[in-house]
Amino acid sequence: MSYTLLKGEFVIRYPDLPRQGPEPDGDTVKFKPDAPALVEGLPRPTGTPPKINGRGISTRLEAIDALETHFGDTHQELLGANAARDELLRLLGFTNVVYFPDLPNKVQSADQDTIRGHVLSNGIDGNGRLIAFAFTGEHPGADGSAVFLDEAGVDRSVNAALLKNGLAYPAFYATLPASLREHLATASRTARDGNAGIWPRATGDPDGSAKIADLQALQQAVIWPKLFRRLVPYLASGRTTFDGFDAWLREDPVNRDDQLFLLQKGEYGNMHDVVRAAGNEIQLTAWPEDFIISPDPAPPGAPVHPRPAAIGDVLIVAALPDPVGPDGGRERVTLINTTPSPVNLQDWALLDAAGGRHALSGTLGGGDVHQVTLSGALQLGNAGDALVLTDGAGALVDQVSYKPEAVLSGRTICFGR
Numbered sequence: 020m021s022y023t024l025l026k027g028e029f030v031i032r033y034p035d036l037p038r039q040g041p042e043p044d045g046d047t048v049k050f051k052p053d054a055p056a057l058v059e060g061l062p063r064p065t066g067t068p069p070k071i072n073g074r075g076i077s078t079r080l081e082a083i084d085a086l087e088t089h090f091g092d093t094h095q096e097l098l099g100a101n102a103a104r105d106e107l108l109r110l111l112g113f114t115n116v117v118y119f120p121d122l123p124n125k126v127q128s129a130d131q132d133t134i135r136g137h138v139l140s141n142g143i144d145g146n147g148r149l150i151a152f153a154f155t156g157e158h159p160g161a162d163g164s165a166v167f168l169d170e171a172g173v174d175r176s177v178n179a180a181l182l183k184n185g186l187a188y189p190a191f192y193a194t195l196p197a198s199l200r201e202h203l204a205t206a207s208r209t210a211r212d213g214n215a216g217i218w219p220r221a222t223g224d225p226d227g228s229a230k231i232a233d234l235q236a237l238q239q240a241v242i243w244p245k246l247f248r249r250l251v252p253y254l255a256s257g258r259t260t261f262d263g264f265d266a267w268l269r270e271d272p273v274n275r276d277d278q279l280f281l282l283q284k285g286e287y288g289n290m291h292d293v294v295r296a297a298g299n300e301i302q303l304t305a306w307p308e309d310f311i312i313s314p315d316p317a318p319p320g321a322p323v324h325p326r327p328a329a330i331g332d333v334l335i336v337a338a339l340p341d342p343v344g345p346d347g348g349r350e351r352v353t354l355i356n357t358t359p360s361p362v363n364l365q366d367w368a369l370l371d372a373a374g375g376r377h378a379l380s381g382t383l384g385g386g387d388v389h390q391v392t393l394s395g396a397l398q399l400g401n402a403g404d405a406l407v408l409t410d411g412a413g414a415l416v417d418q419v420s421y422k423p424e425a426v427l428s429g430r431t432i433c434f435g436r
Contacts, residue, residue, distance in 0.1 A: 021141075021165040021166060021167050021168075022139035022140060022141050022151075022152070022165070022166050022167075022168050023057065023060075023061060023139070023140050023141065023163065023164075023165065023166075024137060024138075024139060024158055024160050024161070024162060024163065024164050024165075024166045025050070025052045025053075025054075025057055025058065025137060025138050025139075025140060025149075025151070025162065025163070026052065026053045026054075026137045026157065026158065026162045027050055027051050027052040027053045027075070027135075027136070027137065027138075028050070028051050028133040028134060028135050028136065029048055029049065029050055029051075029111050029113075029133065029134050029135075029136050029153070030048075030049040030050070030051050030074065030075050030132065030133050031043050031048070031049065031108065031113055031116065031126045031129060031131075031132065031133075032126040032128075032129055032132040033074065033132075034132055037119075037125065037126065037127060037128075038119065038122060038125055039125075040125055040126060041077075041126070042088075042089065042124040042125060043104055043107065043108060043124075043126070044085060044087070044088040044089070044100065044103070044104045044107075044124070045083075045085025045086060045088070045100060045102075045103025045104045045106075045107055045181065045186060045187055046079060046080045046083050046084060046085040046103070046107070046181070046187060047077055047078065047079050047080065047148070048077075048078055048080075048107065048108075048111070048153065049074070049075045049076070049077055049078065050075050050076060050077075050078040050136075050138055050149060050151075050153075051074065051075030051076075051133070052075070052076070053162055054162050054163060054381070054382060055071055056361035056382040056383070056384040056385075056387075057162065057163045057361075057363075057381070057382045058071050058076060058140075058143075058149060059071075059360065059361040059363075059382070060163075060361060060362075060363030060365070060382050061140060061141070061142050061143055061149075062141065062142040062143070063142060063143045063317070064142055064143075064144075064194060064314040064317065065143075065144065065145035065314050065315045065316070065317050066317030066318055067143060067144070067145050067146065067147050068143065068147060069143045069147055069148075069149065070146070070147030070148070071147075076147075076148065076149050077146075077147075077148045077149070078138060078148060078149040078150075078151050078153065079144055079146075079148045079149065079150050079151075080107075080151065080152070080153060080177065080178045080181070081150050081151055081152050081178055081192075081195065082152075082178055082182070082189060082190065082191055082195055082199070082200070082203050083178050083181055083182050083187040083188065083189065083190060084187060084188045084189070084190035084243070084244045084245060084307075085099075085100065085103035085104070085107075085181065085186065085187040085188070085244065086099040086100035086103060086187075086217065086241065086244055086247075087100060087244055087247060087248070088100040088101060088104055088124055089124050090247070090248060090251060091251065093234065093237075093238055093251050094238055095238060095240070095241070095242075095244065095247055096217075096220070096238070096239055096240065096241050098220075099186070099216070099217040099220065099241055102186055102216070102217075103181060103186040103187055103216075103217075106180075106181060106184065106186055107177060107181060110155070110177045110180055110181075111134055111136060111153070111155055111177060112131065112134045112136075112155055113129055113130070113131055113134060114129070114130045114131065115128070115129055115130045116128075116129040117129065134155075135156070135157065136153065136154055136155050136156060137154050137156070137157065137158045138151035138152065138153050138154065139151060139152045139154070139166055139168055139176075140152075141194055142194060144314070145314065145315045150192075150194070152168065152173060152176040152177075152178050152179075153176060153177040153178060154175060154176055154177065155177075161380065161381070162381070163365070163380060163381040163382055164380060164381075165365065168196075168199065169198070170198065170199065170202040173199050173202065173203065174202075178203075179203065179206060182203055182206050182207050182210065183206045183209070183210055183215075184210065184215055184216050185210035185211065185213070185214075185215030185216025185217055185218050186216040186217060187216075188207075188243050188244060188307050189203060189204060189207040189307045189308045190244075190245060190307060190312065191203070191204070191307070191308065191310075191311050191312065192311065192312045192313070192314055193280070193311050193312065193313050193314060194314065195311075200308075200311070203308075204308035204309075207307075207308050208306075208308065211306075217241050220241040221241045221242070222240055222241060222242060223240065223242040223243070223246065223301050223302050223303055224242070224243070224302065224303045224306065225302075225303065225304060225305065225306055227302070228295070228300040228301060228302035229242055229300065229301055229302065230299050230300055231250070231254075231261075231299055231300075231301060232299055233254065233259070234251070234254045234255060237250055237251070237254060242301075242303070243303055243307055245277075245307075245312075246290075246294065246301070246303055249268065249275055249290070250264075250301070253267055260297075260298055260299060261296035261297060261298065261299065261300065261301050262296075262297060262298065264294070264296040264301070265291050265294070265296060268289070268290055268291045268294070269289075269291055272289065273315055273316065274315075275290070276289045276290050276291055277289065277290045277312055277313065278312075278313040279292065279293065279310040279311065279312055279313065280310060280311040280313070281293070281305070281309070281310050282309050282310060282311065283305070283309055288310075293305045293310060329416075330415060330416055330417070331357065331416075331417065332356065332357060332358050332362060332416060333354055333355065333356050333357070333362055333364075333383060333408060333416055333417060334354065334355050334357060334408075334417050334434075335352060335353070335354060335369075335406055335408055335417050335418075335419045335434060336353050336354070336355050336388075336433065336434055337352070337353035337431050337432060337433045337434065338350075338351070338352050338353070338399060338406065338419075338421065338431070338432050338434075339351040339352075339399075339429075339430075339431045339432070340399035340400065340401055340404065340421070340426050340432065341399075341401050341426050341427065341428050341429070341430075342428075342429060343428055343429040347395055347398075348392065348393075348394070348395070349392070350392070350393045350398065350399045351390050351391060351392050351393065351431075352369055352390070352391045352393065352399075352406065353388060353389070353390050353391070353431075354383065354388070354389045354390075354391065354408070355386075355387070355388045355389075356383040356384065356385055356386060356387050356388075356389075357386075358385055358386075359385040359386065360385050361382045361383065361384050361385055362382065362383045363382050363411075364379040364380055364381055364382060364383055365379075365380050365381075365411060366378075366379075366380075366410075366411035367379040367380075367408070367409060367410055367411055367416075368408075368409050369391065369393070369397060369406060369407070369408055370397070370406070370407045370409065371397050371398070371399065371400070371404050371405065371406055371407075372400070372404055372405040372420075373398075373400070373404075375396050375397035375398060376396055376397055377391065377393050377394055377396055377397040379391065401423070401426050402423045402426070403420070403421060403422045403423045403425075403426070404420065404421060405418065405419070405420040406418065406419050406420070419434045421434075
């Protein structure tokens with residue numbers, strides 16, 4: 020499956036506001052993309068737009084779920100939670116990370132506040148976070164380009180390393196390709212069979228139930244984090260046993276009783292189908308890699324893809340058909356985005372009257388102007404020509420033409436509107 024390449028830097032501390040900085044954990048880290056507009060063009064399966072600002076966007080690592088270092092006023096077993104967080108930052112290249120004594124999730128100091136890297140993403144989650152595989156260093160591809168991710172590629176991700184080291188549970192959503200899911204499931208089983216990381220202390224799973232007397236006891240247990248996040252509000256409401264947990268889940272099929280696809284049965288179910296709860300005991304009856312989680316449904320009318328461009332959203336405003344010297348590789352066309360929102364140019368194209376085609380990619384920010392240097396596949400005619408701009412579906416967005424007398428060596432033709 021193709022993912023969108025985003026280049027940028029991972030951020031763990033704001034030097035001007037360190038006590039208000041990011042709170043990295045074992046599966047989430049702040050990422051500041053070089054081209055923020057590219058994030059706006061990603062799919063939104065739940066209808067939630069990206070929560071991005073000048074400091075970046077919170078990035079949730081695809082396919083894994085680490086123990087919670089913080090969840091509201093609670094946390095999971097800190098030995099495992101902090102181990103996953105520390106390994107994540109180490110893998111990204113951060114060193115000598117120190118946290119505030121009174122703010123244990125905020126970075127007080129580190130050798131690096133930011134580190135260059137890249138992510139491969141296929142969308143935004145229900146909390147407005149970027150869902151991605153994270154990698155160190157630079158990628159040779161163009162920012163915003165489509166990158167096919169196979170098993171060898173995913174093994175180079177920080178996500179896979181955490182799973183292989185037994186520092187995170189698997190959490191496979193329906194947006195994860197089956198080939199990668201099966202590959203990562205094998206990695207998780209191998210880590211569990213080898214008693215790596217958190218697995219020797221894991222409980223509340225097919226190997227045995229967890230005995231949880233209260234919220235304090237829950238915070239010491241090593242259980243699947245998604246189940247933990249359901250148990251916290253249940254116990255915080257004053258309930259003292261799990262006798263009503265099944266009914267409580269079923270009351271809210273969106274925010275509590277997640278829809279699942281049960282792989283061994285080959286059918287859809289819900290979280291209540293894989294949880295056994297009674298008295299003070301709770302148990303996940305299937306391993307997390309044996310079911311697929313459905314993303315929360317988008318509210319009625321909420322867009323799950325960026326708005327498609329309409330005629331006139333992007334205009335051809337100028338062309339240079341006869342540059343000084345040889346024409347090849349030096350002809351240019353100038354585009355402008357007339358809207359306030361980014362426009363994803365992936366699969367867009369410029370075409371001329373002779374049938375030449377120049378493919379476009381990347382994102383054109385709101386109000387931005389972009390000069391396109393044409394390849395040999397599209398050559399502007401010095402005796403007059405027509406230009407057409409089409410979107411990813413092949414629909415017309417703009418068209419212009421010019422006559423022979425408008426062509427002068429080295430002069431750019433501006434198309435009046």
